[in-house]
Amino acid sequence: MTDTRAAPFRSASGYDLTPPDDAERAALEADLNPEEKRVLLSHGTEAPFCGVLLGEKRPGVVCCRECGLPLFRAGTKFESGTGWPSFTEPVDPDHVGEIRDTSYGMVRIETVCARCGGHQGHVFPDGPPPTGLRYCINSVALTFVPQGEALPDPLRRGDGLA
Template identity: 45%
Template sequence: MKTLLFAFVLIIAGAGQLHASKNSATAYFAGGCFWCVEADLEKRPGVKEVVSGYSGGEEPDPSYEEVASGQTGHRESVKVIYDPEIVSYTTLLDHFWRSIDPTDPGGSFGDRGHQYTSAVYYQNEDERQAAEDSKARLDASGRFDAPVVTAIEPFTGFFPAEEYHQDYYQTHAVRYTTYRFFSGRDRFLESHWPKNQDSANKGPRSADNSSREDLQSRLSPIQFEVTQNDGTEPAFDNAYWNNKQPGIYVDVVSGEPLFSSTDKFDSGTGWPSFTKPLEPENIIEREDRKLFMVRTEVRSRQGDSHLGHVFADGPEPTGLRYCINSAALRFIPADDLASEGYARYEDLFQE
């Protein structure tokens, strides 16, 4: 009976694939705690949505408790819905490697057992070959002291996890941040993918001259000066200081979401000002002692772009003013969110 039910689920899932939008594709990965993998991949440009769930076993529609017991054969996994015109499957693989420990055969960080091991689930021969090639390149790179052991297996089905697991990094931010810190995941990733060594993980900024030359060729002079040299654009003479359109603002270098028009206000300073970030995890704050004063600099996490500063003189509800250079931002109008790969933010602008 379970076998028949499982086959029925696969047929339904396949039918859904046939009617998918031509600008929408799916990919399936396992990398330990699905809260973390979902959070990392969902922030990538071109990714429309990431769903946490279970893959790899034969038990139909398992519960979290059943999977966590290690008896179902499933792994915690994610379904990535992406726009292949914006991000390729090969690039998704690169992002995936940069969010996991691919050398651990017994689990992932603090979570042990087969259910927390890593895997790429391929849906066709092209994906299998791309995954095998990508894994081989990573293994040969010498980045890790141990061999890359991530499994590459055929996709046999995906079962969404319980609702409370979805977007856990947003709905349970404190618990998620605490778990992630003590799991050791970020320490491992930062030690193996340092921001100035690998542009795909932390953004295109690099100490390497060729990377700076590439940025210089695709950014305007003021964009390069602000994001790469910590410059400041003129007040009241920039693209977005008086922009009142609904939409979101992303890093001009990396495309990571930073701020929303729903949190924008007129500070009278001549620069775009926001009460809070759209994605707090994409913002890094640092002490800035330049100009004979102590301020708090704001940078993007993936792009490592200088954005501006944050001050404690903003309006309620946060009392903060994120004073940001327009040159560090790219504005995505609300009507273009889906086509630009940021569909998950459309609900912010629904009446």
């Protein structure tokens, strides 16, 4: 029998960005707690100054809580004073999608995981050098992986180490 599946879509850094199929998506969503579902699936926002990653200072990578795609390196995190973890740039620009958000009478840029589409937060043009960007991300939408440990791989795609 011939395999008719398309080759995976890969990011510039080599990660498989092919969206999960319906069965994979159902399994990923079943693993989320109610607050994670509210933020990742319903574009919610966690309360400021309560996220578990706000004070995280160890070297490593933060990944999408839903699908495990690496999104930000811990070394790009900075104290923004906003109450949410903030980063200057993604691991790979291909890993973070941007959507124009006009909710609440504002114009903002929403950030989503480029693989599963899970809501992460927003990006603003008021960050520090070198990028001048502030990726303001919900802790509950992320999983921290200390440097040298295996990245989460709930889709079994075999992507690397932190």
